[in-house]
Amino acid sequence: MPVAAALPALLQLLLLLLRPAPTQAQPPEIQLRLVGAGTGGREGRLELRYQGTWGTVCDDDFDIHAAAVACRELGFEGAETWSHSATYGRGEGPVWLDNVRCSGTESSLAQCGSNGWGVSDCQHSEDVGVVCSGPLLPRAPSLASGARLQGSRLEVRIKPVLAWAKLSVPVTEGVVEVKYEGRWRQVCDAGWTRNNSRVVCGTLGFPHEGHLDTSFYRKLWNLKLKDPLSSLKTLSQKNTFWIHRFGCLGTEPHLSQCPLQLAPLGRPRPTCPRGMHAVVRCVPGPEFQKAKTKAKGKPLRKAAKGPAVRLRAGAQVGEGRVEVLLHGQWGTVCGQSWDLQAASVVCRQLGYGTAREALASAQMGQSLGPMHLAEVRCSGYERVLGECSFQEAAQSGCGHEADAAVRCHVPHMGYESQVRLAGGRSPEEGVVEVLVPVAGALKWGSVCGAHWGLNEAMVVCRQLGVGFASQAHQETWYWPGSRDAGEVVLSGVRCAGTELSLQQCQHHGPVHCPTGGGRFSAGVSCTRTAPDLVMNAQLVQETAYLEDRPLSLLSCAHEESCLSSSADHMDWPYGHRRLLRFSSQIHNLGRADFRPRAGRHAWVWHQCHQHYHSIEVFTHYDLLTLNGTKVAEGHKASFCLEDSNCHGGRQRSFACANFGEQGVSMSCWDTYRHDIDCQWIDITDVRPGSYIFQVIVNPLRDVAESDFSNNVVRCQCKYDGQHIWMHACHTGDAHGADVLSVMEQQQRLATNLV
Structure with missing residues (x-):
């Protein structure tokens, strides 16, 4: 080959050799996006653009730390959860990253460890998805003096002035302060409107603004200006002390969406020459008002007519x-x-x-x-x-x-500072320690673990702002508590599960802890997402029927206690039992998979039916009189929790075949057909009449859920001795109180029950 023709190739080779090798300090530039279901919000299939081509990320080794890095790179505050197995559909193009390993501190997914770009053995059925948390953070514009622009994400607070306001929780009255460029500023009251007060109160978690006479605050302002020891006169002459004006319409969800003006337009002049700081009074909602007290200001407006x-x-x-x-x-x-x-x-x-x-x-x-x-x-x-x-x-x-x-937005109550978790492997778990008054002084201590349950754990997790409770621990010997909180200061705790703080729950007056605390102190494990099981009430109504089943076919069911106690005294295998059979379809409508708490090593083998029980009591079946007395019952062990089918083309993840993993994936459902053992109530001893048929899923709350109010299905039931009619089936929280009272009244009238 001629030398002249070879020179360009040699020059290119030389340039490649002289190019500096990429280092970890200079990761490649990538671009991220969320695709698939939920793309309009904060969730979707995670895709990245590398070298001009869009591809996906494999779910192998992917965890919440990697999800947090991806969400921050996308512009969100963090990650709520992540999903596996192409939850948001299968992507296209290359699988760019596999076995992603992040510590959670990286600024880009490209800085995390992996097998390398495009090095993967994954299919698109393993594409990972993420759910990000918080709003999409805007970039704050810089406001020049005299500019009138849409504000960035400002912080706002009420600074209490009066003695009673300083002691109130939450703070409802005081001076409006706005944090801009790292500094708290006060707002000039010249041009301050009721609409501004409405937006400030809404931003701080209050539904309404209250009427406020500012004449008293004006007197205090003038007194401080004349006080030679006060620095207010000097500070108020500085423009950096003020924000000149807000122009809210009253409909903005946050004060940062109102137009603001840092200083007057035109030539430089004082921002608030003859004004004082703006003051507001907010009216808290009923949930945040102290018992037996009324919010100051005007009473809450009369409720408008409309659906609840x-x-x-x-x-x-x-x-x-x-x-x-x-x-x-x-x-x-x-x-x-x-x-x-x-x-x-x-x-x-x-x-x-x-x-x-x-x-x-x-x-x-x-x-x-x-x-x-x-x-x-x-x-x-x-x-x-x-x-x-x-x-x-x-x-x-x-x-x-x-x-x-x-x-x-909810008011700041300070409840999160009254409880803490100690000794856990993460901030979401540990021994529960509370701050309560003891002998006239506030003291940290532990909570007695006796009778500690999921309701109490739910309140703690909510109080700390770390999600739902996944487990309530009555023994915490594996978690060392704080040295200053070794004494038990709270016992006999009983929560409904809706309280704002653990201190609002019922508890003993004098502490009485039979177990003595220590290793038997209460603990919790919290999770950001949880499953939510709901039974298909309509399917129960459509599939119910009676069967007279010979005893010769019920030996296994008898062994598993699926028959009434009177079956023990029959002349086996002669005779039969009358069974109310039905199908059940249990949907997981939550944001996490429903998994048995016990691992496979702890499942119970039942020889007769030749299967394992992962949860010994998964559902309760009851037949009740109209006044709630139980006349017949049944139960169903979860011998096979699996995904029968899924919504929206989602992939099934759990199957019982070959001793497989059990559970119900989110957006999937598990079906128990009417023709399998124990899928019934034994009504052999029940007299004809009108009854309430009731099914409770996860009755012992063995597995945490985001909502237990929809775990009950109730039906109206009429039995004439030969036939049964089931109607008006509904989940426990599906109807309003007025409709339920009408149903009960009709049932009572039908049987002349007083």
Whole structure:
């Protein structure tokens, strides 16, 4: 080859040799995105762009630390959870990363360890997905003096001035302060409006602003200006002490969305020459008002007419799936067109502030009931959601995969500083230690583990803001507690599960702990997400029937105690038992897989049926009289928890074949057919009449869930001795109280029961 022709190739080779090798300090530039179901929110299949080509990430070794790095790189606060097995559908292109290992401190997924770019043995059925937490963080613009721009994500607080206000929890009255560029500033009251007060109160978790006479505050201001020992006069002459003006409409969900003006327009002049600081008074919702006291200011406005609303399946106070009561039945709201304005109306209606987040795509789980509302449009001034414009959901084609949810601003109560977890491997677990008054002084101590249960653990996890309780521990010998909290200061704790703090639960006056604390102190394990089991009530109603089954076919069921006690005295194998049989379909509508607490090594082998029981009592079946007396019962052990089918094309993860892992994946369901053993109630000894048929899933709360109120199915039942009729089947929280009372009244009238 001629020398002239070889020179270009030699030059290229030389340039490649002289190019510096990439180092760990210079990771390759990548771009991330979320694709698939939930793309409009904070979740989806994780895809990354490397060398100009989009690809996916394998779920092998992927964990919450890697998810947190990815979510921060996408612009969110962090990660809520992650999902495996192509939960959000299968991607295309290369699988760029496999066996991703992050410590959680990296600024980019490219800085984490892995097998290398494009080195993977994964298929797209293993594509990983993430659910990010918090809003998409905006980049704060720099505000020049005199500019009137949309504010960045500002912090706001009320600084109490009066003695009673300093002692109140939450703080409801005082001076408005805004943190801008790392410094707390006061807002000039010149031009301060009621709309500004409404937005400030909403941002701080209060549903309403109260009337406030500022003349007393004006007198205090003037006195401080004349006081030679006060620095207020000097500070108030500095423009950095002030924010000149806010121009809120009153519908903004956060003060940072109001136009603000740092200084007057035109030539430089004092920001607040003759004014003082703006003051507000907020009215807390009923949940945050002290018992037997009323909020200062004007009383709460008379409730507007409209459908009731509630939140379900939220880990924290003021968050959850939005449900509306229409025609006596609770139903959901379609998340299409769901925004902060509509979400704020819901939050204020429930006694919270404005909305922090308006969530779509069933980010707080799905419902099995009806969907009532779609295309909800609110101005922000409405008092109840029913005053907003909307259309019937049946006309929209919207499904439960788009159920709307909210996270509301709630007042700062300081409850998180009254409890802590010690000795655990992570901040989400450990020995429960509480701060309570002892002999006139506040003291840290442990909680007696006797009778400690999941309800109490749920309150602790909520109080700390770390999600749901996954386990309640009555023994914590493996977790060393704090040295200053060795004494038991709380015992006999009994919680309903809805309290805002553990100190609000019932407990002993004088401490009485038979176990003595120490290794028997109470502990908890918390989790950010949880499953939510709901039974298909309609299927129970449609599949119920009677069968007279010979005893010769019931020996195994008898061994597993699936028959009434009278079966023990029969002349086996002669005779029969009358069984009320039905099918059950149990859906996991939560945000995590439902898994038995016990591992496979602890499952119980049942020789007769030749299978393992992963949960000894998975469901209770009861036949009750109209006044609640149990006349027949049954139970079902979870001998095979698996994914029978899934919503939205999600992949099934659990199967019982070959001693496989058991569980119910999120968005999947497990079906127990009517023709398998113990899927019945033995009603051989039941007299004809009207009854209540009841099914309870996870009755012992052996596995934690995000919502236990929907674990019960009840049906009206009439038995004439030969036939049975089942009707009006519903989950326990599906109807309003008025509809349930009508049902009970009709049942009592039907049997002349007083």
